[in-house]
Amino acid sequence: MKRKPVPPPPRRVPADPGLWSESSRGSVAAYFTEEYVDEQYKCWHCRANSTFTALDQKYTYEVRKANVNQNRQLCEPCWRESHRIAKELASQASAWRESKQTLKIDKAFISKWLQLLELQETYVPYRHDVARKNMLRNLLGNGA
Numbered sequence: 001m002k003r004k005p006v007p008p009p010p011r012r013v014p015a016d017p018g019l020w021s022e023s024s025r026g027s028v029a030a031y032f033t034e035e036y037v038d039e040q041y042k043c044w045h046c047r048a049n050s051t052f053t054a055l056d057q058k059y060t061y062e063v064r065k066a067n068v069n070q071n072r073q074l075c076e077p078c079w080r081e082s083h084r085i086a087k088e089l090a091s092q093a094s095a096w097r098e099s100k101q102t103l104k105i106d107k108a109f110i111s112k113w114l115q116l117l118e119l120q121e122t123y124v125p126y127r128h129d130v131a132r133k134n135m136l137r138n139l140l141g142n143g144a
């Protein structure tokens, strides 16, 4: 008889809050965090079950100095994709700043920008840029 494989217990890694960013060191968590434990979560975009591993937490908070008061919302591939989108959006915005007059009649540019913004919304459940989307829709002529 085959037994169902038992999932390994969550991994634990000792924490060193002294290495956190300044704002994290000032947080309540700094007083009681002694170790990191694997954390399960569901990806907000693709609904995949993911793990924010104890080791990754240590790296994120102690090396990258990210704020400890945040939750992981995306799995690794979705996180990378959301960064790619954010980068493209930044380059759209900087092109816009440089040549607004030419670009505001460039429908291909405008609709790509709008699509990127809409795509980004499926990855981040906050900071929807409604004003910018309306501006782009108006420029495409279907916003009024």
Ligand SMILES: [Zn+2]
Binding pocket: 043, 044, 045, 046, 047, 048, 074, 075, 076, 077, 078, 079
């Ligand atoms: Zn995902």
